[in-house]
Amino acid sequence: MEGKTVVISAPSGAGKTSIVNFLLSRIPSLSFSISACSRTKRLDEINGKNYYFLDSSTFKSKISKGDFLEWEEVYPDHYYGTLNSELERIWGENKHVVFDIDVAGGINVKKRFHSNCISIFILPPSVGALEERLLSRGSETQSSIDKRINKAEQEIAKRSDFDHIVLNDDFTTACEEVLILVKNFLK
Secondary structure (H helix, E strand, C coil), X not given: CCCCEEEEECCXXXXXXXXXXXXXXXXXXXEECCCEECCCCCCCCCECCCEEECCHHHHHHHHHCCCEEEEEEEECCEEEEEEHHHHHHHHHCCCEEEEEECHHHHHHHHHHHXXXXXXXXXXXXXXXXXXXXXXXXXXXXXXXXXXXXXXXXXXHCCHXXXXXXXXXXXXXXXXXXXXXXXXXXXX
16 A cells, blocks of 8 residues: 655754654654664664664665665765655555655655645744754754754745645644644545
8 A cells, every 4th residue: 555645844943843743643644754864863862763873884775775765965974865664664554654854855755756745844934043943952063053054045945846835933823734734635
């Protein structure tokens, strides 16, 4: 069975992970697609739950074998991607896939699944608000935040490549708006 796919994309810090967690708590037929990455695991992260943490050489080997639905070198030598085995796992459970994915990955998934995919871009209220959110995490250096903000500006420029744009200036409102869009799509 090939179920439907739900893409939630946004710049880092815009709230996509929180919105995906909200969807998962409200729609039992959705299952989270765990991405693979080559970055270092953070203290609070669990391999196989938050990400599949792979070293760069393993990640590159899987790329060459065609093991990824999509992948991207998001920052130099920091790869992120979706393993084909994740979709097989979720569809094997007769569920629909929800992706919490960067903007380039979201666009690639939409191109692959067309009408079997809804793509939603979570728009932050401003780049300044995004920077404040990243700073409040306390998990990143100023240099890392500056890189993310620069990338965010490029990603926001691609929002029209998505089926829907949801402004996240009020979290509850944004969650409800995304919930309605996804429920209507899954009918």
